[in-house]
Amino acid sequence: MASVERLHRTAPLDLAKLEEDVVGNVPAIRVAPSGTMPDYVEHEEGVTRVGALSAEAVVRDYEAAAKEIEAMGAELINAAKRCEAMTAEVHNAIAFMRDTATSYREEAKKIFKRIEECSIFTEQVRKTCESVKLKMIDGKL
Numbered sequence: 001m002a003s004v005e006r007l008h009r010t011a012p013l014d015l016a017k018l019e020e021d022v023v024g025n026v027p028a029i030r031v032a033p034s035g036t037m038p039d040y041v042e043h044e045e046g047v048t049r050v051g052a053l054s055a056e057a058v059v060r061d062y063e064a065a066a067k068e069i070e071a072m073g074a075e076l077i078n079a080a081k082r083c084e085a086m087t088a089e090v091h092n093a094i095a096f097m098r099d100t101a102t103s104y105r106e107e108a109k110k111i112f113k114r115i116e117e118c119s120i121f122t123e124q125v126r127k128t129c130e131s132v133k134l135k136m137i138d139g140k141l
Contacts, residue, residue, distance in 0.1 A: 038063045 041059050043052050 037056055038059060047055070
């Protein structure tokens with residue numbers, strides 16, 4: 001009970017003084033405490049260990065995110081290259097289809113001409129047969 005009474009008699013806690021005492025007793029950092037950091041940041045002279053560690057943690061998270069973004073960029077470049085290759089293949093396929101269509105048209109033209117030649121020849125044969133038949137009927141043969 002006496003210790004409780006003694007606590008009540010002491011001065012109230014000064015939080016500002018406590019913070020000043022804690023910060024004043026934390027040593028400043030002159031080198032990176034946990035390995036290499038990205039080369040675009042550097043600790044300020046006199047920064048506390050807590051401040052340095054916090055800043056490093058944040059910059060490392062940002063650096064990891066930046067590397068992920070760069071990796072996505074590399075994946076996008078690979079996707080673009082695959083797309084370019086596919087586009088080239090499509091152009092080749094289109095050229096092949098055009099050549100094939102042209103060949104079909106040329107073949108259709110040949111068949112068309114051949115059928116018409118056969119039709120004309122058949123008509124000539126029919127007329128010749130008709131003429132010979134009429135001559136045979138008329139007895140002129």
